[in-house]
Amino acid sequence: MQDKLEVVQVSKVFTKSGTQVTALEDISLEIPKGRFISIIGPSGCGKSTLFNIIAGLIKPSSGCILEDGKDITGQRGHVGYMLQKDLLLPWRTTLKNINLGLEIRGYGAKQAAERALPLMQRYGLGGFEHSYPRELSGGMRQRAALLRTLLYDRDLLLLDEPFGALDAQTRLTMQGWLLQIWADFHKTVLFVTHDIDESIYLSDVVYVLSGRPGRVKAVVAVDIERPRSQLVMTSSQFMKLKHELLTLLSEGEPQADSVDGGVGAQGGLHA
């Protein structure tokens, strides 16, 4: 079957004050339609750079990105994108923030609201349409950010540590909430996280990246039945996977520590 998204041998070399830094080396991912795929790896392994490349915000040094077999390398607007920072515009109400993607595509305010309001109602933001982002809690802001991404109507969602800044309790709630949305909308999700539990709980497949330069170190399939409850996190199957992933990640530890906050973090979302 045709993969929804293929990352084919992508490498990225940055030149910083004369020295060349390899952020990504020969990364290949195959992501079938409708799957939930996670990427974990140490800080500075270039996860954000990879996302920026997939989103078309920066160009790879070599390799290409295929969506449904078509080359979309360097093209924007093919994926829905979400970061740890909610990036809600403080001068817009929650509703108008969620409608941002639709507005850019030329929807009128009324049409956009017709689409957004039922979603807000259904996914825990009912009654907050006219609140400003500063009046929302961290979890609700992330909900709004995800609904904004969702309303952009792309089949593929890139989520870059979306729950990284939330407290543990809220994070659990949000994970369940995300799974519900994923099931409801049949999206293909590519999810970056630092959190091993989160990656296992949410995904079908976990890609483990090594520290700089980022390479695919291992691909781990998670065959835990869906729908999953939070209790699955205490099962022996879960523990076995966690052990495996921890082992894989700790192999690269000494190297990983020294490169924290490198190119991957600085790459940000700059176009």
Place this chain on the structure above:
Amino acid sequence: MTTRVAPGSDDALTAPAPGPGASSQIGADEEELTARRLRTRTIAGRVLVGLLFIGCWELFSSVHLIDPFYWSKPSSIVATGWNVLWHGTLLLDIAFTSGATILGFILGVTVGAAIGLSFWWSRLYAWVAEPYLVMLNALPKLGLAPILVVLLGIGFGSKVALAFALTVIVTALSAYGGVRSVDRDLEGLLYSLGASRWQVFSKVVVPWSMPWIVNSFRINIALALAGAIVGEFIASRQGVGRMILYAGQVLDHNLVWVGVVVLGVLAMLMYMAVAAIEKWLLKGFETGGA
């Protein structure tokens, strides 16, 4: 707020009525009362200081503790003011000066904001322009006044031009500060949503920079007034500045004082108007900028 309980009164021990809710209610009421009292006292204090100042001025001048020839006195100032208001050209002068100030301010702020915001479009353009902007900002633009008067004549135009010259660079620099502080991730997010550069500019860059631009309004209105008055000092047939200059030349110090008082009132009114506009423009923005 402590609820006082009479010792030995078992009534107070058993009754749940004056619980924390009740006592905090009393507390809130009392707090509000203190706040209101403070407000009243503040206003009373301000009026008192003003009256005291005017009273002393009048008294010292009357008993020649200060020379009334130079320092005048409030009663003479009011009398002179009343006279020029009804038998002179004071109203026209006020209209002339405030017109030049407001027009210069609007032009300066608009053009300045446009210049500052335009730097978002090209980093090269911004970096080339930056040192010149900083230099122009440091340059005492009032030095240009004689040239502007020759260039634009002694009428309204040269006053507007000076008010404009004093405000435009300040605003441009403020707007540029806003542009530089725009969250790059936010721009990236909009691009990832398929936005054009123009959409990023209008939906993110302009509103983001608004607080920076608007916060320069208060300084700019004062600068614009100074520009208009200096323009009138250089050469003019009208305006409060010209009136002051004329009065000084004929040693009519009462009239000079009238001019100064009028300018003070004008400056205060404009400041209040600008503050109100600021509040209106920044509705919906988080307090404290950004």
